[in-house]
Amino acid sequence: MKAPADSAALPAHARLVARDDVWLEGNAVQQLARVAALPGCVRAVGMPDLHAGRGIPIGAAFAFADRVVPELIGGDAGCGVRLVATSIGRMAPDALERRARQAMDDDPLAECDPRAVFERVWERGARGLAELDGVPEALARLAAAELEDSLRPSGDASPYRAGYEGALGSVGGGNHFLEVARVGALRDPASAKALGLSAGELVVVAHSGSRGLGGALGQRWGGAVLEGDAAEPYLGELAGACRFARANRLLLAYRMLRALGASRASTITGGLDLTHNDVAREAVGGELAWVHRKGAAPARGSDFTVVLGSRGAPSWVMRSCDAEAGLRSVAHGAGRKMGRSEAREKIAARYRRRELVRTELGGRVVCDDPALLLEEHPDAYKPIEPVIESLVEAGLATPVAPLVPVLTVKR
């Protein structure tokens, strides 16, 4: 059994955003304290989904005055979530499941030259897909409508030209997924409207990252600590990996939109894309600092952000409060309650196999990996409500609308 958190162990410039009713693992808080104590760290914020990683906790943001620490981003650079809002009201569950399976088998880039795919995506991100020869027209239109990726130019691509384009449009393992969800009762109708969300309509949610490419980036920069101009090559390569990850999510969303019959522009009413693992230069305490987000969603300006639930609990679209006290970030999800091996044992004992592919809220699950089906069961996750309330009470974001999972695809 995991030990509970002791927040007294934290230094003054570190903070936990979690109500008393949110379970936090002691080891995760120790890791937060350890990173906060690194030279140059001026602020550290642990979110209510904080959990222990390999030395670096996940579900946190760290501000460093004068240096970039690649280890804090880790091997899943650019991981994040894309939301696409549609005007589709309903679809028969059997048909949706069948068409989703089909969409996962079809390769939308089959007609494209793999080298051209890599180059366009590295330099131009999701928008680069629109410029490819052989890309389906509906995907090209979707990609062309993308906002320009971050202004930072991509760095040297040469260490990453190794066949990673084959991973584009793939979900991956762990907590990554591709989902159809239904918009629930609106909490902030004006904000929902601005984002193109209407109660009862379907949305697509893609949570995935840069796959093996991010792993290569993490390996290459290992334990480096980068000050001044020395950070530029890493930041350029990180920008390329983030563009790759965004394009991956666009392709995933396209696949599911096609399954929904919603890939026409007129049925797409809005959307957003958020990166959970990234570094940005932002104002902290009146000075510019390098804000490292590690499993944390940006919540800047009055933009929208998303906190992922589990496949058995709603995700929440929220409106950012631009709160510097939370390093302009929010939790990226509900956070795990059980470790993976613990989940495999307990959940296998609790349910029959056929029960595992249905959820309490009436959703379906498509997952061909029996271990992953257990590891990612909703019972392995914390309840989402105290997580959302923690963010609201801390003044980081306000609720806009819940997204209730209808069909979740893994791997």
Place this chain on the structure above:
DNA sequence: ATGTCC
């Protein structure tokens, strides 16, 4: 989280 290897 990952690809790869046991």
